[in-house]
Amino acid sequence: MSTLLDLKNITKSFGGRTVLQDVDLSVDAREIVTLIGPNGAGKSTLMKIALGLTAPDSGEVGRKKGLVIGYMPQKLAIDDTLPLQVEDFLKLRPGVTGEAVDEVLETVRLSRFCKSPVQRLSGGEMQRLLMARALLGNPDLLVLDEPVQGIDIAGQEEIYRLIKQTRDDRGCSVLMISHDLHLVMSATDRVICLNHHICCQGAPESVRDNPDYHALFAGSAENISMYTHHHDHHHDSRGNIVPGPHDEACDHD
Numbered sequence: 270m271s272t273l274l275d276l277k278n279i280t281k282s283f284g285g286r287t288v289l290q291d292v293d294l295s296v297d298a299r300e301i302v303t304l305i306g307p308n309g310a311g312k313s314t315l316m317k318i319a320l321g322l323t324a325p326d327s328g329e330v331g332r333k334k335g336l337v338i339g340y341m342p343q344k345l346a347i348d349d350t351l352p353l354q355v356e357d358f359l360k361l362r363p364g365v366t367g368e369a370v371d372e373v374l375e376t377v378r379l380s381r382f383c384k385s386p387v388q389r390l391s392g393g394e395m396q397r398l399l400m401a402r403a404l405l406g407n408p409d410l411l412v413l414d415e416p417v418q419g420i421d422i423a424g425q426e427e428i429y430r431l432i433k434q435t436r437d438d439r440g441c442s443v444l445m446i447s448h449d450l451h452l453v454m455s456a457t458d459r460v461i462c463l464n465h466h467i468c469c470q471g472a473p474e475s476v477r478d479n480p481d482y483h484a485l486f487a488g489s490a491e492n493i494s495m496y497t498h499h500h501d502h503h504h505d506s507r508g509n510i511v512p513g514p515h516d517e518a519c520d521h522d
């Protein structure tokens with residue numbers, strides 16, 4: 270199986286504060302990998318390092334030769350007064366053909382909106398349009414930064430379904446950030462639970478049942494009271510790793 274992305278021992282600090290400590294991240298061909306973790310855990314920083322937008326302080330970043338990446342940002346602000354139809358927005362990409370635009374609009378199920386002003390799209394439709402734009406270059410790897418932020422549950426389910434369908438149909442890999450393990454479960458092969466370092470990773474079901482996941486999302490993970498966990502580390506108030514168990518972090522035991 271070929272590996273598209275291979276990051277090893279990535280460490281990154283900002284202003285003397287360690288945001289990523291010895292983090293490994295790999296994405297194989299046709300694999301869907303989801304990064305989850307609390308606010309400020311370093312997810313976007315790791316993604317930017319993977320994309321080559323930020324340099325790590327140390328560690329190795331390997332990308333498959335000739336790798337084409339399609340990036341979908343969290344949000345895109347478009348001036349309300351700008352007269353811009355959905356299909357014109359996609360045609361802004363240099364060298365894109367009308368045929369390619371029709372094809373990606375079909376993929377994200379927005380064909381019927383091709384003449385609509387982008388400002389009239391709902392939150393979920395706008396996210397699908399951003400996904401269409403990311404697909405225009407026929408990427409080997411689709412990188413999605415919180416693709417469902419601010420979208421209602423039905424819209425979220427649709428986008429996750431679409432992501433999985435896109436991988437199945439196009440054979441591309443996906444790396445995405447999410448805050449919600451429950452919703453991404455059906456649309457991901459591997460979940461990496463990040464809080465400055467990798468707390469746990471694996472198939473979604475194994476992460477869901479992992480005590481470290483429950484410790485990280487204490488209070489928000491479902492059925493939290495059912496779990497008893499024994500950590501070999503905890504996090505201080507700045508998120509740094511401190512060896513040994515922490516009674517406060519285990520309040521819900």
Ligand SMILES: Nc1ncnc2c1ncn2[C@@H]1O[C@H](COP(=O)(O)OP(=O)(O)OP(=O)(O)O)[C@@H](O)[C@H]1O
Binds near residue numbers: 283306309310311315
């Ligand atoms: N360019 C920067 N300069 C200084 N600090 C930064 C920079 N980029 C990120 N940080 C800090 O690094 C930490 C991790 O940020 P990052 O955006 O990677 O977290 P995240 O897990 O994506 O968070 P969220 O879920 O809130 O988006 C945060 O405390 C952030 O303030």
